[in-house]
Amino acid sequence: AQEKVLKYAHFQPARDDQPKHRAALAFKEHVERATNGQVKVQIFPAGQFGKDQETMEGLRLGTLEMAVAHDGAIATVHKPIGVLGIPFLFNDHAHAWRVYDSKWGADFAEDMRKKTGIRMLALADNGIRHFTNNARPIRSPDDMKGLKIRIQPSPVFKALVESLGASASAIPWAELPTALQGRVVDGQENSVTNILAASLFQYQKHITLNGHVYSVHAYLINDRFFAGLTPDQQRAVLDGAKIARDIHRKMTSDQDLAAKKILSEKGMQVTEIDAATVAAFRKLAQPPVVAWANQEIGKDYVDALLAAVKQGGS
Amino acid sequence: MGLVLGLAFVIGLAVGLPIAVTMGLAGLLALVVDGKLSLLSVPQRFFNGINSFALLAIPFFILAADLMTACGITTSILRFTNTMVGHIRGGLGHVNVMTNMIFAGISGSALADAAGPGAVLMRMMQRAGYERHYAAALSAAAATIGPIIPPSIIMVIYALTDARVTVAGLFMAGIVPGLMLGAALALANHAISLRRGYGAAHPRMPWRERGIAFLQAVPALLMPVMIIGGIVGGVFTVTESAAVAVVYALLIGFLVTRRLTPALVYQAMLQTGLVTSAALLIVATASLFAWLLTLLQVPQTIGAWIGTLTTDPLAVLFLVAVFVLVCGFFLDVLPAVIVLVPVLAPLADQFGIDPLHFAMTIVLNLTIGLITPPVGGVLYIVASVSGLRFERIAAAVLPLVLAELFVLTLIILFPQLSTAVPAWFGYTR
Amino acid sequence: MSPPVPPSAARSRAARLIGRFDRAYMRANAALIVAMMSAMVALVFANVVGRYAFNRSLIWAEELSQYLMVWVTFLGAGLALRYGRHVAMEMLQALLPAALAQALRAGLALVMVGFFLIVAVLGFQLAAFAWPQETPAMNISAGIPYLAVPIGALAFLLHVLLMFGGYVAQRYEVAESLDPGVE
Numbered sequence: 001a002q003e004k005v006l007k008y009a010h011f012q013p014a015r016d017d018q019p020k021h022r023a024a025l026a027f028k029e030h031v032e033r034a035t036n037g038q039v040k041v042q043i044f045p046a047g048q049f050g051k052d053q054e055t056m057e058g059l060r061l062g063t064l065e066m067a068v069a070h071d072g073a074i075a076t077v078h079k080p081i082g083v084l085g086i087p088f089l090f091n092d093h094a095h096a097w098r099v100y101d102s103k104w105g106a107d108f109a110e111d112m113r114k115k116t117g118i119r120m121l122a123l124a125d126n127g128i129r130h131f132t133n134n135a136r137p138i139r140s141p142d143d144m145k146g147l148k149i150r151i152q153p154s155p156v157f158k159a160l161v162e163s164l165g166a167s168a169s170a171i172p173w174a175e176l177p178t179a180l181q182g183r184v185v186d187g188q189e190n191s192v193t194n195i196l197a198a199s200l201f202q203y204q205k206h207i208t209l210n211g212h213v214y215s216v217h218a219y220l221i222n223d224r225f226f227a228g229l230t231p232d233q234q235r236a237v238l239d240g241a242k243i244a245r246d247i248h249r250k251m252t253s254d255q256d257l258a259a260k261k262i263l264s265e266k267g268m269q270v271t272e273i274d275a276a277t278v279a280a281f282r283k284l285a286q287p288p289v290v291a292w293a294n295q296e297i298g299k300d301y302v303d304a305l306l307a308a309v310k311q312g313g314s
Numbered sequence: 315m316g317l318v319l320g321l322a323f324v325i326g327l328a329v330g331l332p333i334a335v336t337m338g339l340a341g342l343l344a345l346v347v348d349g350k351l352s353l354l355s356v357p358q359r360f361f362n363g364i365n366s367f368a369l370l371a372i373p374f375f376i377l378a379a380d381l382m383t384a385c386g387i388t389t390s391i392l393r394f395t396n397t398m399v400g401h402i403r404g405g406l407g408h409v410n411v412m413t414n415m416i417f418a419g420i421s422g423s424a425l426a427d428a429a430g431p432g433a434v435l436m437r438m439m440q441r442a443g444y445e446r447h448y449a450a451a452l453s454a455a456a457a458t459i460g461p462i463i464p465p466s467i468i469m470v471i472y473a474l475t476d477a478r479v480t481v482a483g484l485f486m487a488g489i490v491p492g493l494m495l496g497a498a499l500a501l502a503n504h505a506i507s508l509r510r511g512y513g514a515a516h517p518r519m520p521w522r523e524r525g526i527a528f529l530q531a532v533p534a535l536l537m538p539v540m541i542i543g544g545i546v547g548g549v550f551t552v553t554e555s556a557a558v559a560v561v562y563a564l565l566i567g568f569l570v571t572r573r574l575t576p577a578l579v580y581q582a583m584l585q586t587g588l589v590t591s592a593a594l595l596i597v598a599t600a601s602l603f604a605w606l607l608t609l610l611q612v613p614q615t616i617g618a619w620i621g622t623l624t625t626d627p628l629a630v631l632f633l634v635a636v637f638v639l640v641c642g643f644f645l646d647v648l649p650a651v652i653v654l655v656p657v658l659a660p661l662a663d664q665f666g667i668d669p670l671h672f673a674m675t676i677v678l679n680l681t682i683g684l685i686t687p688p689v690g691g692v693l694y695i696v697a698s699v700s701g702l703r704f705e706r707i708a709a710a711v712l713p714l715v716l717a718e719l720f721v722l723t724l725i726i727l728f729p730q731l732s733t734a735v736p737a738w739f740g741y742t743r
Numbered sequence: 744m745s746p747p748v749p750p751s752a753a754r755s756r757a758a759r760l761i762g763r764f765d766r767a768y769m770r771a772n773a774a775l776i777v778a779m780m781s782a783m784v785a786l787v788f789a790n791v792v793g794r795y796a797f798n799r800s801l802i803w804a805e806e807l808s809q810y811l812m813v814w815v816t817f818l819g820a821g822l823a824l825r826y827g828r829h830v831a832m833e834m835l836q837a838l839l840p841a842a843l844a845q846a847l848r849a850g851l852a853l854v855m856v857g858f859f860l861i862v863a864v865l866g867f868q869l870a871a872f873a874w875p876q877e878t879p880a881m882n883i884s885a886g887i888p889y890l891a892v893p894i895g896a897l898a899f900l901l902h903v904l905l906m907f908g909g910y911v912a913q914r915y916e917v918a919e920s921l922d923p924g925v926e
């Protein structure tokens with residue numbers, strides 16, 4: 001039979017300490033071995049294939065067979081992924097993973113496949129997002145008032161940041177270090193992995209481990225390509241995605257869990273908040289974002305996720 | 315696919331099809347022949363190759379420089395430099411170099427510098443009795459300081475294609491090499507003037523005159539201070555600093571020098587729009603070309619190949635320098651950055667070279683390519699402005715190219731020359 | 744019924760009409776470029792001022808100014824050709840006898856027409872393909888910004904046709920100088 005090439009794109013540097021890249025290498029190894037080299041995997045790291053929207057369009061067109069993309073990128077072709085931007089949904093990683101792997105996840109993937117021709121194989125972590133800033137330790141929602149916070153250009157995050165009384169500035173990721181260093185903004189919000197990737201600890205003194213959003217990376221494959229594989233090859237791809245997903249989840253959650261140690265060693269002042277304070281954040285931030293999502297994405301999507309979150313929490 | 319890509323590119327260039335069209339057409343034909351990828355990738359890459367906020371700095375910096383020119387800024391800088399260095403042997407040559415160094419802090423493009431202050435100074439030198447081809451050659455060489463001292467369009471595009479460096483970091487990295495380039499050209503001019511007996515433009519000026527000329531040049535001198543200060547002080551991002559520079563130029567033109575009129579502003583915006591369009595169209599189509607090279611796994615192959623030759627970072631840098639220099643003979647600088655950087659930049663990681671140092675060697679190298687035949691954008695401009703023969707200017711520029719290559723060698727040997735200033739301001743990884 | 748117009752007069756009237764259309768087309772194209780350039784500067788500058796003076800920024804300003812720059816690129820490309828702004832290696836042409844060089848340039852103009860025609864078709868297809876998607880900040884259809892490519896390609900094509908003779912003879916529009924000069 002003819003050899004099939006699977007081009008696989010992701011956005012992290014091609015370094016061994018990067019969860020996405022390590023997972024990609026594991027996927028490649030498994031799939032090439034399990035198919036006896038019938039499916040050859042070519043990895044394009046560091047956004048070499050293209051930026052967010054382009055990568056997603058490549059998946060739709062079939063120019064690209066597979067990608068691991070974050071929620072912001074996915075939203076360019078499938079807006080409902082934005083429901084995962086509703087803040088303060090999950091208690092911990094296990095809770096989030098139960099929800100991702102539940103019937104909700106399967107239903108969401110099937111809906112996306114029908115609408116975009118992209119099959120979602122798995123959801124993994126892009127890290128728990130926290131607020132960092134250069135002005136003061138944030139111990140309660142009140143401390144957020146008046147801060148200038150950088151966000152990605154996304155209405156969800158704008159609603160979130162403004163619900164806490166801070167102002168939101170959209171600044172591109174590439175300009176973020178410069179902007180923080182020069183105090184163009186006071187703070188930003190990101191996961192430990194991203195803070196390390198761009199060395200943001202150099203420019204930010206305080207971090208509060210408030211965990212407003214569990215951001216995701218999705219394993220995506222062009223459905224036509226997938227359908228054109230033999231059953232054995234499909235099995236290899238599905239298993240490979242599971243192996244990759246588990247590596248990805250473990251590496252990212254390890255960093256999330258060690259956030260305090262990692263970032264204090266880098267010289268940041270780490271503030272932890274108790275459950276009651278998280279609840280206070282949730283009370284302020286969740287309703288406006290849910291209202292936004294109800295209107296912009298659809299109540300069905302929001303309700304389905306909230307139900308799964310409730311079930312998964314028990 | 316690779317063969318078609320290469321052949322179409324070479325033929326298109328040779329017959330004189332615009333470079334932007336050549337690269338797009340080569341990419342289109344390669345995709346057609348390959349038949350596996352969607353042709354929609356063509357417009358998709360064109361669009362996304364330039365859909366970047368960072369690139370906005372390009373039209374803004376060009377516009378700011380155009381508006382400053384319309385304010386009569388060239389004259390004020392020229393008067394100032396003339397009072398400062400005009401009395402030295404080969405005086406007008408030194409005025410040429412120093413004017414270009416100051417103009418470099420306002421303008422981001424060597425082509426603009428060659429067409430603007432370069433052309434003015436060339437004529438002044440020729441009238442004063444400098445050999446005509448030498449005057450043209452010196453103006454061409456001095457214009458290459460433009461993209462090395464910030465702001466710099468080449469650097470904006472470099473940072474777009476290599477996520478390891480930021481525009482701000484690169485801007486800082488260019489300051490010392492830019493000054494060295496100026497010094498090297500001044501020394502070369504001095505040596506040549508000694509041999510050919512070019513004299514001073516005038517006797518030494520009293521400090522009073524220098525002071526007056528300085529004051530008149532202050533609006534021009536403040537612009538680079540504001541841009542660099544604003545960026546490192548964190549008042550604004552690089553793109554924003556460029557927009558602020560435009561507004562600054564408008565204020566100077568309407569309120570201080572009072573030379574600007576709405577009609578002139580309209581003209582400046584139109585010409586900037588067209589220059590931007592021509593430059594970014596190349597970036598757009600070249601990014602299709604570069605994307606296809608990536609899909610063909612060319613960068614991976616070259617990286618692996620160089621790895622078999624040597625593992626010594628310095629040796630890698632010199633290998634890369636020779637390769638880029640040869641490419642610079644034949645490629646225009648923008649397509650060269652878009653196509654070569656994704657291929658070469660990963661080598662920095664692979665061999666443990668500071669990405670800013672690596673970037674600076676490539677930027678300087680490709681900039682020197684602007685004054686080497688047969689494809690040398692700055693030489694073309696100087697030739698067309700002067701009406702002299704291209705080959706004669708290319709011959710006259712040779713000693714100056716050697717002076718610039720000497721600076722390049724120093725930049726390769728001593729990483730600190732590129733990395734110390736950025737590190738001082740905290741632009742490190 | 745009007746008397747029949749002699750063919751040469753008809754041709755010259757057609758030429759005049761085309762000439763008038765050409766001037767209007769160039770002026771409109773130029774005005775559009777200037778309008779978009781002004782908007783870009785205004786948007787980015789407004790965001791700087793907004794951040795310091797009013798402690799807020801327009802989340803869509805960045806996206807819009809970025810798209811405007813892409814539109815300037817594609818809508819300006821044809822006009823840039825009229826001003827001879829596109830870099831090309833013309834050494835071979837300089838070496839050829841004049842008649843051959845002109846034939847070559849006519850061929851190049853036709854290649855450009857063909858190329859931009861294909862790009863226009865592909866561009867419209869891409870815009871249609873991306874139409875259901877939304878842009879991240881403005882939440883408009885992602886097909887709208889993509890239209891820059893096909894519309895720009897058509898605008899370029901029209902410029903090539905209108906300046907065909909000028910391109911072959913390397914006659915370009917001349918920009919007014921901005922520099923008041925050294926007195």
Ligand code: NA
Binds near residue numbers: 463
């Ligand atoms: Na410059």
Ligand code: NA
Binds near residue numbers: 691
């Ligand atoms: Na060259």
